[in-house]
Amino acid sequence: MILDGKGLADRRLELLKEDIRKRGITPTLATVLVGDDSASAMYVRMKHRACDQIGIKSVNVKLPGDVTTSDVLDRLKELNEDPDIDGILVQLPLPSQIDTHQVINTVSPEKDVDGYHPINMGKLVGGLPGPRSCTPKGIMTILKEYGIQTSGAHAVVIGRSVDVGRPMALLLMLADATVTICHSKTRDLASITKQADIIVSAAGKAGMVTADMVKPGATVIDVGTNHVNGKLRGDVDFETVSPIAGAITPVPGGVGPMTIASLMENTLEAALSRCKPAQ
Numbered sequence: 538m539i540l541d542g543k544g545l546a547d548r549r550l551e552l553l554k555e556d557i558r559k560r561g562i563t564p565t566l567a568t569v570l571v572g573d574d575s576a577s578a579m580y581v582r583m584k585h586r587a588c589d590q591i592g593i594k595s596v597n598v599k600l601p602g603d604v605t606t607s608d609v610l611d612r613l614k615e616l617n618e619d620p621d622i623d624g625i626l627v628q629l630p631l632p633s634q635i636d637t638h639q640v641i642n643t644v645s646p647e648k649d650v651d652g653y654h655p656i657n658m659g660k661l662v663g664g665l666p667g668p669r670s671c672t673p674k675g676i677m678t679i680l681k682e683y684g685i686q687t688s689g690a691h692a693v694v695i696g697r698s699v700d701v702g703r704p705m706a707l708l709l710m711l712a713d714a715t716v717t718i719c720h721s722k723t724r725d726l727a728s729i730t731k732q733a734d735i736i737v738s739a740a741g742k743a744g745m746v747t748a749d750m751v752k753p754g755a756t757v758i759d760v761g762t763n764h765v766n767g768k769l770r771g772d773v774d775f776e777t778v779s780p781i782a783g784a785i786t787p788v789p790g791g792v793g794p795m796t797i798a799s800l801m802e803n804t805l806e807a808a809l810s811r812c813k814p815a816q
């Protein structure tokens with residue numbers, strides 16, 4: 538079974554559009570793009586397009602590639618204080634001279650639609666409500682919508698990044714999966730992935746998950762967006778893995794569109810919680 542993330546994302550965007558229309562509100566998202574990395578610029582454009590499609594207002598703050606950390610922090614403080622902004626997203630990765638931790642820590646937790654702020658990560662660890670990182674959230678939606686059982690399943694996450702691998706493992710654990718996290722120092726990766734009912738690959742290496750690493754019938758989720766010779770390739774060797782997997786996400790058209798749909802959901806949620814009167 539092909540897990541059609543694009544189709545699911547389109548349906549969820551339509552539902553969000555209707556929800557926003559009925560509520561009569563206009564949530565506002567600010568994106569911050571530093572430098573001129575072409576992939577980052579494309580992702581930001583895709584986010585603005587999704588906003589336009591469903592009735593979210595978006596503003597793009599574009600900063601030159603040679604700005605300092607303190608320039609970025611100053612701009613973020615202005616956005617934090619701007620009452621018209623509901624959500625703030627800083628497109629990653631940032632140029633190497635910028636302290637990404639300081640940047641993430643400076644976005645107001647209430648406006649953090651990426652769920653990266655330590656307070657929001659802490660809520661995830663504690664199983665408390667809060668914004669969840671968009672890619673892991675989108676993957677959980679795919680699993681739920683396609684009826685893929687997580688409870689009691691052995692899920693193997695390849696990759697331990699703060700934005701994908703770690704929150705992914707926590708979300709799967711909160712959904713009652715038994716989770717193993719593998720990474721670049723893991724020995725005999727294939728012997729571990731072969732035991733998995735669900736594999737989530739966020740390793741960033743084109744074609745590294747091959748058929749011999751997958752148990753027949755397993756669900757394979759490919760987070761990879763590797764650009765190889767001008768072509769987009771996932772972490773999973775789709776040709777050989779898809780005949781043995783029970784379910785698999787394609788690249789493109791799998792996890793990527795669900796990342797953007799989840800961002801739209803988080804932006805609406807941020808706007809709604811800012812509308813609530815203080816308790």
Ligand SMILES: Nc1nc2c(c(=O)[nH]1)N[C@@H](CN(C=O)c1ccc(C(=O)N[C@@H](CCC(=O)O)C(=O)O)cc1)CN2
Nearest residue numbers: 580627628629630651671672769789790791793794796
């Ligand atoms: N602040 C953030 N930065 C980054 C995030 C994030 O969630 N927050 N995630 C990634 C990139 N990303 C969103 O920013 C992203 C990647 C891919 C897609 C997507 O829909 N891809 C398409 C293919 C597009 C193409 O032709 O290349 C697909 O997979 O079908 C959306 C969002 C890193 N940075």
